[in-house]
Amino acid sequence: MLVVGARPQLIKCAPLVKEILARGRGLELEIIHTGQHYDREMSAIFFQELGIPQPSANLNVGSASHAKQTAIMMTRLEPLMIKARPDIVLVPGDTNTTLAAAVTAAKLTIPLAHLEAGLRSGDMNMPEEVNRKLTDHCSSLLFAPTKTAVSNLEREGLGGLAYLTGDTNADALRHVMPILARMEKRIMKRHRLSSRNYILVTLHRPSNVDNPARLTRIQNALNKVSKTLNVVFPVHPRTDARLVKLTTFDDETKNMKLLNPQGFIETLSLLKNASCLLTDSGGMQKESFMLHTPCITLRSTTEWPETLVGGANRLVANPEEIPKLISDISYDFSLRSQIKKQKSPFGDGHASARIVKLLRENR
Numbered sequence: 001m002l003v004v005g006a007r008p009q010l011i012k013c014a015p016l017v018k019e020i021l022a023r024g025r026g027l028e029l030e031i032i033h034t035g036q037h038y039d040r041e042m043s044a045i046f047f048q049e050l051g052i053p054q055p056s057a058n059l060n061v062g063s064a065s066h067a068k069q070t071a072i073m074m075t076r077l078e079p080l081m082i083k084a085r086p087d088i089v090l091v092p093g094d095t096n097t098t099l100a101a102a103v104t105a106a107k108l109t110i111p112l113a114h115l116e117a118g119l120r121s122g123d124m125n126m127p128e129e130v131n132r133k134l135t136d137h138c139s140s141l142l143f144a145p146t147k148t149a150v151s152n153l154e155r156e157g158l159g160g161l162a163y164l165t166g167d168t169n170a171d172a173l174r175h176v177m178p179i180l181a182r183m184e185k186r187i188m189k190r191h192r193l194s195s196r197n198y199i200l201v202t203l204h205r206p207s208n209v210d211n212p213a214r215l216t217r218i219q220n221a222l223n224k225v226s227k228t229l230n231v232v233f234p235v236h237p238r239t240d241a242r243l244v245k246l247t248t249f250d251d252e253t254k255n256m257k258l259l260n261p262q263g264f265i266e267t268l269s270l271l272k273n274a275s276c277l278l279t280d281s282g283g284m285q286k287e288s289f290m291l292h293t294p295c296i297t298l299r300s301t302t303e304w305p306e307t308l309v310g311g312a313n314r315l316v317a318n319p320e321e322i323p324k325l326i327s328d329i330s331y332d333f334s335l336r337s338q339i340k341k342q343k344s345p346f347g348d349g350h351a352s353a354r355i356v357k358l359l360r361e362n363r
Contacts, residue, residue, distance in 0.1 A: 166347020
């Protein structure tokens with residue numbers, strides 16, 4: 001039983017689902033969607049775009065506080081797990097969906113496998129850090145994407161359960177690159193953009209968008225950036241709900257392009273052609289590295305320290321530092337080639353095959 005609920009989970013699970021269906025001899029798969037991301041742009045479109053079978057159940061949980069959302073998921077997952085009694089429950093990532101499924105399976109003594117295990121930012125104020133640590137300690141199989149993740153698990157006494165598989169996000173990119181190559185020009189033309197003439201922005205973490213004063217500082221920084229550079233900002237629903245309560249972006253410039261959330265191929269095209277990325281997303285940090293686009297992460301820590309090597313990714317906690325850093329990186333034309341020369345820490349794009357083999361062996 002695979003339990004998903006958010007856009008990033010669908011992306012990282014798509015190649016694994018395809019591998020199970022194509023070559024997972026003897027494995028039967030049931031997909032449960034909690035509905036943590038419930039609008040089309042953040043969820044339904046990804047089942048279509050990534051070719052994932054529709055889930056057998058959608059719990060339609062929607063948004064709520066962390067405690068309420070997690071509790072509702074658990075109460076709705078429990079009868080499904082009791083009825084199906086799967087040999088193993090597979091949970092990806094670090095969302096409330098991940099934690100809810102992990103605790104529910106553990107309470108029912110159903111074996112648990114964690115995809116993307118061992119990530120640590122060291123910041124327990126992040127809900128994701130709490131979710132990923134608790135999930136790892138509930139699991140009997142830990143699929144670690146990088147050597148750093150394995151080391152983290154070993155330090156916590158979980159090394160015996162850990163397997164270095166590589167990152168399924170690398171698998172996803174390998175699968176879609178031919179599609180991206182065919183669609184890239186059309187996507188750029190539709191948005192009236194040309195390569196390297198804009199920066200891409202994605203923001204959604206509570207630490208950045210839930211505090212009106214901090215979000216205003218970020219907004220002011222982006223306004224300043226847009227005076228000299230084009231800014232493309234697909235606005236996450238969470239961020240959009242916060243922004244409407246603040247003053248709008250400056251009307252003096254036409255260099256700010258606010259978009260609805262984009263599909264996977266669309267987002268990759270915008271990322272690949274950007275001069276740099278400003279984000280607080282873990283997945284976008286990885287994808288930026290793999291597409292050789294310089295990244296600025298609006299956080300003081302990251303669960304992907306591998307991306308910090310060689311200046312591929314820079315951490316910035318102070319929004320006032322954003323404009324100068326973006327300017328420096330956008331006009332550093334050698335940085336992209338330097339990133340391209342680095343060996344990817346995320347594996348060879350065949351993590352899913354390794355995971356399916358381990359699932360079969362550990363039934």
